[in-house]
Amino acid sequence: MKHNRDMNSEEFRKHAYKFSDYIADYFSKIDSFPVLPEIEPGWLKNRLPESAPEEGESFEEILTQIDDLIIPALTHWNHPKFMAYFNSTSSAPGILGEFLSAALNQNAMVWKTSPAATELEEKTLEWYREMLGVTNEFTPFIYDTASVSSMHALASAREKKFPGVIRNEGLSGNGKIPKLRVYISEEAHSSIEKSAITLGLGLNGIRKIPTNERFEMIPYELEKAIAEDKMKGIEPLAVVATVGTTSSTSIDPVKEIAAICKPKNIWLHVDAAYGGTAAVVDEKNAVVTSGWEDADSIVVNPHKWMFIPVDLSVFFTKEPETLKRAFSLVPEYLKTAEDSKVTNYMDYGLQLGRRFRSLKLWLTIKYFGKKGIAEIVGEHIRIANQFKDFIDKSDGFERLAPVPFSVVSFRALPNEKESGEVINRFNEKLMENINSTGKLFLSHTKLKGKYAIRLVISGLHTKEKDMLEAWEIINDEYQKLLK
Ligand SMILES: Cc1ncc(COP(=O)(O)O)c(C=O)c1O
Structure with a gap:
């Protein structure tokens, strides 16, 4: 058995092209993945062998495992409806910056x-x-x-x-x-x-x-x-x-x-x-x-x-x-x-x-330009404020904090007369149900003792339509839980 040495230039080129295709395909179908993986803890570990392989494997073989093992265990931060935490997306120039930085190995x-x-x-x-x-x-x-x-x-x-x-x-x-x-x-x-x-x-x-x-x-x-x-x-x-x-x-x-x-x-x-x-x-x-x-x-x-x-x-x-x-x-x-x-x-x-982190920063700033970055960030703030207006005008929800940026903290308020604990539990369940749809991922916090659901608009691929769909999912799950 001949052990793998590093790839020669031709092999590298072939696999790098394949990887680029893979990444481009991943982004073109990002909407189709569940935002949160539908797996139990231990899912991936139980599928990986106990020991490292004795002999190197072909890169083609390894690639199939990315589809079978890695992708199903991902939480898709790049998904347009990842609206939890402070969503962060990899832009194409950022990804290419990482790629080149690894290659140059500075x-x-x-x-x-x-x-x-x-x-x-x-x-x-x-x-x-x-x-x-x-x-x-x-x-x-x-x-x-x-x-x-x-x-x-x-x-x-x-x-x-x-x-x-x-x-x-x-x-x-x-x-x-x-x-x-x-x-x-x-x-x-x-x-x-x-x-x-x-x-x-x-x-x-x-x-x-x-x-x-x-x-x-x-x-x-x-x-x-x-x-x-x-x-x-x-x-x-x-x-x-x-x-x-x-x-x-x-x-x-x-x-x-x-x-x-x-x-x-x-x-x-x-x-x-x-x-x-x-x-x-x-x-x-x-x-x-x-x-x-x-x-x-x-x-x-x-x-x-x-x-x-x-x-x-x-x-x-x-x-x-x-x-x-x-x-x-x-x-x-x-x-x-x-x-x-x-x-x-x-x-x-x-x-x-x-x-060499500055490479991805440099590439990103150069590619989008100051105005391009400002436009996208400004659009996030606009979309979040639109969502804020929906909350403010709705009967079943209340906003829990001002919206100076692109995050809206809110909760469902089905019955104001219920105790704080009951309302907190209702919202905890509501968020759990929303997240288990796989279509939207929200996170939570507590604000002055109140369970607050946070909706964050900061993903590069998140558009107004995603916020509108998120609002629909939230309302659907709210109605289901009320029943
Ligand atoms: C206000 C604030 N500061 C600091 C951090 C920590 O960030 P990092 O993960 O880069 O350490 C966070 C993370 O969400 C944050 O919201």
Whole structure:
């Protein structure tokens, strides 16, 4: 038996063409798949062999298994009626960017290991910064996810407050560091709490600030919490304001929060992982970016709403040098002659190896253009607001939050006299029934104790007609459940 070596150019060309056809076909029939797979947990694992094959298999054989095993176990994020979480779609230029990036296999640890990946990241992020209307006081970096971007924000805040101390001596047992606090709203994303766990601040290092009836952080409550903590000897480290919270897409009042943070030298990080993309729409820009100029750092995820295949998150910081101080550690084998003249991305974060993510961002921005991206994002906002009007005008449903972006949080309200728990259970069942149709995928949250169904319009292939069909499915399932 002859073992497989790598494919030669002709074989590669043949299979790559086949793959392109496969992907094109997948997209042309994306509507025909159930959005959620109709399988039980363990379905795929039980169909895969216990051990890796001893001998290589033919690529043709492997391809048939994608159809038989992989596709049936997919949740189709690209489906036009995937309206759950923050839907994210792979655009064709994004996919091709990933394809080429894997082929070129760049590892931008330092400039020398990939001048192209380093400089394309620098330049494309300057474009992206300008597209969002972020000032050039901020230096942008690509990380994989918003969770990781925000972790680097809090690490920068820590380094700024105690230069070198935590970096060198750690947090435990050095006796020099008071208890530190990070303030977030009660609607902030769990990734901030995970950062606190990671950075040794602990979950008790997080204080959740109450929100108003629009789910926005109340600045007065923030100020009060900071004063209370200071009285107890707890040191405020950072505030994280969210622009587009996960549950309701509420927008914390960044300007007012910044006015509290600035005089107290508290690091202000803006989590605009989802909402930030709306800044590309002229009419939305002012609402989205209000106060950003006074922040210390911001995160926006092109992989949430700008058709970039996961993963790609952009972190903007006013203090790249603080970030570098927190993380740079250069062993002999990574020193290069160009170090003083170039950006070595390994200096600005935890990871050494870095994928060529900027390629898919560059290709996507170039292909759609600023106007093309703004038009699609603006259309999502319009369609979501149309859905919002349906909810507002209907008898059986009520809206649970404002709609500043492209997410509508709502619930069925068959009988106002029922207890909160009964209404919650009705909505839980309703969503379960909707999702089990396979035609539509919605997600849920709780807003001030109320079970809320979220409908998200942020998929590249999601059109007005899909929203109309979704509304029909929701109504059908509602009527069935009432009976
Ligand atoms: C507001 C917000 N921040 C952060 C995140 C985390 O994003 P990622 O998956 O990129 O870490 C999310 C995810 O939905 C989010 O909604």
